[in-house]
Amino acid sequence: xxxxxxxxxxxxFPLPALAxxxxxxxxxxxxxxxLSLHEWxxxxxxxxxxxxxxxxxxxxxxxxxxxxxxxxxxYFTGLALxxxxxxxxxxxLLLNRDFPxxxxxxxxxxxxxxxxxxxxxxxxxxxxxxxxxxxxYVLGLFHLPPxxxxxxxxxxxxxxxxxxxxxxxxxxxxxxxxxLASLPADPFEAAQVDGATPLQVLWHVTxxxxxxxxxxxxxxxxIDALKTFDIIYAMTQGGPNYASETLNLYAYTLGFSYFRMxxxxxxxxxxxxxxxxxxVLLNRARRGxxx
Amino acid sequence: MSRGRLRxxxxxxxxxxxxxxxxVFLFPxxxxxxxxxxxxxxxxxxPPQWIWQPTLENYVEVLxxxxxxxxxxxxxxVAAGSTLAGFVLGLPAAYAIARYRxxxxxxxxxxxxxxPGITFLVPWYxxxxxxxxxDTYTALILSHLLVVMPFIVWVMIAFFEAIPTEVIEAAMxxxxxxxxxxxxxxxxxxxxxxxxxxxxxxxxxWNNFMFSVILTGARTKTLPVAIFNFLSYSEINWGALxxxxxxxxxxxxxxxxxxxxxxVRGLTAGAVKG
Numbered sequence: 001x002x003x004x005x006x007x008x009x010x011x012x013f014p015l016p017a018l019a020x021x022x023x024x025x026x027x028x029x030x031x032x033x034x035l036s037l038h039e040w041x042x043x044x045x046x047x048x049x050x051x052x053x054x055x056x057x058x059x060x061x062x063x064x065x066x067x068x069x070x071x072x073x074x075y076f077t078g079l080a081l082x083x084x085x086x087x088x089x090x091x092x093l094l095l096n097r098d099f100p101x102x103x104x105x106x107x108x109x110x111x112x113x114x115x116x117x118x119x120x121x122x123x124x125x126x127x128x129x130x131x132x133x134x135x136x137y138v139l140g141l142f143h144l145p146p147x148x149x150x151x152x153x154x155x156x157x158x159x160x161x162x163x164x165x166x167x168x169x170x171x172x173x174x175x176x177x178x179x180l181a182s183l184p185a186d187p188f189e190a191a192q193v194d195g196a197t198p199l200q201v202l203w204h205v206t207x208x209x210x211x212x213x214x215x216x217x218x219x220x221x222x223i224d225a226l227k228t229f230d231i232i233y234a235m236t237q238g239g240p241n242y243a244s245e246t247l248n249l250y251a252y253t254l255g256f257s258y259f260r261m262x263x264x265x266x267x268x269x270x271x272x273x274x275x276x277x278x279x280v281l282l283n284r285a286r287r288g289x290x291x
Numbered sequence: 292m293s294r295g296r297l298r299x300x301x302x303x304x305x306x307x308x309x310x311x312x313x314x315v316f317l318f319p320x321x322x323x324x325x326x327x328x329x330x331x332x333x334x335x336x337x338p339p340q341w342i343w344q345p346t347l348e349n350y351v352e353v354l355x356x357x358x359x360x361x362x363x364x365x366x367x368x369v370a371a372g373s374t375l376a377g378f379v380l381g382l383p384a385a386y387a388i389a390r391y392r393x394x395x396x397x398x399x400x401x402x403x404x405x406x407p408g409i410t411f412l413v414p415w416y417x418x419x420x421x422x423x424x425x426d427t428y429t430a431l432i433l434s435h436l437l438v439v440m441p442f443i444v445w446v447m448i449a450f451f452e453a454i455p456t457e458v459i460e461a462a463m464x465x466x467x468x469x470x471x472x473x474x475x476x477x478x479x480x481x482x483x484x485x486x487x488x489x490x491x492x493x494x495x496x497w498n499n500f501m502f503s504v505i506l507t508g509a510r511t512k513t514l515p516v517a518i519f520n521f522l523s524y525s526e527i528n529w530g531a532l533x534x535x536x537x538x539x540x541x542x543x544x545x546x547x548x549x550x551x552x553x554x555v556r557g558l559t560a561g562a563v564k565g
Contacts, residue, residue, distance in 0.1 A: 006469035009383075010391045013470075017384035017400060017440060024437045025403050028414035035413070042417070094308050105309060107551035109316045114547045114554070116498045118515040119536035122522075123323045126529055132335040134322065170316060174555055227407045230500040234519055248409055255413050256505060268410045279405055 029272070036265035041258075048262065055266035065242065066267065069250040070274070076157055076246060077225040077278075080164045085218055087165070088172025089210070093202070095173065096180045106177070109170045117167070117230035124163045125150075125235055150236050153243035160244055163231050168224070172217045179213030180206075215286030222282055226275050247271045323540070327533040334529045349534035359538065362517040366539075368428055369503075369513060370496035373435035377492050378485075381440045385447035386473055390459075397448060403441040408501050411437065416505055426508030434502040439492040446491070446557050450484030451477065487557035490550050494543050514539045 036055055040048035059066045095105060112120070127135045128149035136146040149159045187209065191201045229248045232238065238245035238253065245253070251271060255264035326334050328345035353359055388397045415434060416425070424430040454477060462472035478485075500515040507516055518535045521528070547554055 005391065009469045009473065010387055010393075013383035013387035013473075014393065014396050017380040017444065018396065020380055020436070020440065021400055021403060024415075024433065025406065025411065028411045029406065031414040032410055091312055094305070094312065097305060099302075099305065099309065103551075105313060106555065107548060108313060110547060110551060110554060111320060111544060112316055113558075114494050114498075114543050115320070116515055116536075116539045116543060118498075118500050118518055119323070119539045120319065122518065122532050122536045123319045123326075125522075126322070126326065126334075126533070127319070132337060134339060137337060137339060166316070166319070171558065174558060178555070223405055227409075229409065230498075230515075233504075234500065234522075248407060251407075251409050252412075255409075256416075261413055261417075264413055268407065268413065271407055272410055275405060275407060 032265045032268050035262055036269050038262045040261045042261050051262065055263050056270070058263070059266055059270065065245070065250065068242065069245050069247045072157060072244065073226060073246040073248070073274075076161055076164075076228065077222060079158065079161045080168070080225045081218060081221055083161075083165050084169045084172050084221055085214065087169045088217065089176050089207075089214060091169065091173040092176035092180060093206075095177055106174070109173065112167045113171050115167075118234045120163065120167060121231050121234035124166075128159060150244075151240060153241055156236055156240060156244040160228075160232055160235060163235070164225060164228060167231070168221060172214075172221060175217040175220075176210060176213055179210055183209050212286065215282070219279060219282045219286065222278055223275065226278060247274070320540070320544075323533050323536050326529060327537045329530055331528065331530055334533075346530075349530035350538075352528075352531050353534045353538065359517070359535070362512055362514045363538070365428075365507075365511050366497055366513040366515075369431045369435055369511075370493045372428065372432040373439045373496045374489055374492040376432060376436050377439040377443045378489065380436070381443035381488075382447060382478070383473070385444045386451050386477065388444070389448045389451035390456075397444070400441045400444050403437055404445075408438070412502065412505055415502075419506060425506055426511050428511055430506045431503060431511055431513070434506055435496040435499055438499065438502075439496055442495060443488040443492055446488040447481070447484055450481055450487075454480065483553060483556075486550060487553040490546055491554060491557045494546065497543060 035048065037050060037052060038048035039051045039055070040046075091109070095102065095109075127133050130136060130146065130148055130151055133149070135149060139146055148155055150156050183206075187205050188201065191205050196204070227248055228246065229252070232244055232246060232249055233252070236244045238249040247267065248271070251264050251267045254260050254267060327349055328347070329340070329343060330346055330348065333340050333343050384396075384400065387393060411434070415430075419425045419430045458476060458480070459469070459472050462476045463469060467475065498515065499513075500519070503513045503516050504519065507513055512520075514535075518532070518539060521532050521535060
């Protein structure tokens with residue numbers, strides 16, 4: 001027996017949430033698109049002036065800072081994503097075995113991802129401090145030369161990626177761990193009957209079965225890594241000399257330091273398209289693997 | 292090597308591996324806490340001091356001189372406010388989406404997770420300025436709500452889908468409207484889901500920096516913005532900075548430890564189904 005669909009619940013229940021999303025999200029996206037076709041400095045008294053696609057042309061054609069930011073965003077995300085996926089899967093496999101205190105360990109590795117990013121950034125700032133920081137002290141113990149870490153143009157972005165890796169590898173590990181728990185038993189029994197070694201089981205059975213789960217973890221991480229703001233802004237503010245200026249940081253600077261709202265809006269539209277494109281691409285890759 | 296010995300060896304290596312993982316992920320927290328009980332001289336000492344006479348001086352300084360009580364209260368009001376509002380908007384929506392399989396609607400709400408937050412920030416800043424809402428709880432709660440509400444919807448759809456339809460139908464046969472069944476039957480049995488999504492929503496709002504740094508002012512400054520402002524001193528007072536970091540992190544860590552079972556479920560909700 002089925003009860004007739006309650007139209008009031010069906011349509012009225014989601015209405016407030018939907019209205020809120022439209023006002024707070026869709027409207028800004030449309031407004032940003034409109035603003036991106038204008039030149040407007042918020043500090044000035046003059047109203048926005050229509051300039052067509054000039055902001056886009058400037059960014060794409062005449063702004064090396066923009067292209068550097070695109071490259072850094074992709075570099076930061078790619079670096080963090082690869083390391084987090086490999087380490088996350090390895091840690092999940094490590095924690096998948098039964099051992100005393102397993103649940104406690106799972107709880108504790110959760111802490112980096114729920115701790116306040118700005119507070120995390122402050123501790124890593126102390127680690128990376130060139131003269132008093134622990135990072136260089138540890139290098140010294142191994143007779144390695146001290147590094148400038150965040151203070152150098154070459155080191156800043158990888159140093160920030162390391163913080164992201166520390167913070168978000170647990171997320172990949174926990175998702176993969178949940179995926180491991182839901183795997184069917186049959187393929188493993190079959191492999192055992194066939195006399196496969198543990199390594200063969202891992203490579204030919206476990207990892208292929210895990211692919212969809214790993215795919216989801218990668219997509220979730222990609223979305224957030226592309227948009228990383230807190231850690232970068234709190235630790236380097238895009239410096240030194242723009243060396244860690246990703247698209248997010250550049251948009252922020254254009255909008256809230258230079259008050260070039262039209263330019264910032266054009267950049268945001270491109271940024272949005274980039275994130276969307278990466279998500280669609282990754283999703284397609286994941287589906288392809290599945291089929 | 293005998294089989295038993297091999298097994299012992301594997302166990303020992305495994306235990307070692309787990310210990311290394313734990314050490315790596317917990318060490319920064321340990322260092323934060325240790326440094327918060329050190330003087331500036333002790334913090335800047337090389338080699339680092341592992342044993343020292345702890346001092347409370349940093350906490351006294353942070354709590355007294357920096358109006359930290361106000362910042363804690365601001366953070367609490369905004370996190371609690373946006374979580375509550377997230378429930379009011381998100382729970383009915385999640386229920387309708389789960390029950391009537393309106394995945395299109397669900398997607399619209401979930402797009403908020405994909406769009407870079409800063410895309411909203413420029414228009415919001417302009418409009419909140421015009422409405423004289425910058426530096427009010429209203430603006431902060433509304434902005435955090437856009438992060439919090441889709442997340443609540445995301446987690447709760449999974450929970451509501453797991454509730455058998457018979458439960459709702461039985462209540463409706465007994466004379467409830469569907470809205471009544473939602474209120475009197477579905478919500479009371481969704482306790483774990485509400486705990487999961489509520490705590491994570493609170494944490495997301497508590498941790499939020501990007502929206503807060505633009506939309507707060509002197510009156511509504513939240514903890515992450517306050518701790519960031521610490522940095523602007525010419526010489527960084529590391530001890531006070533670490534004490535402030537501990538104060539921000541402590542509530543989140545306690546919440547996380549107490550409710551860890553739910554949190555893992557919430558963070559990975561929907562991910563495993565793929």
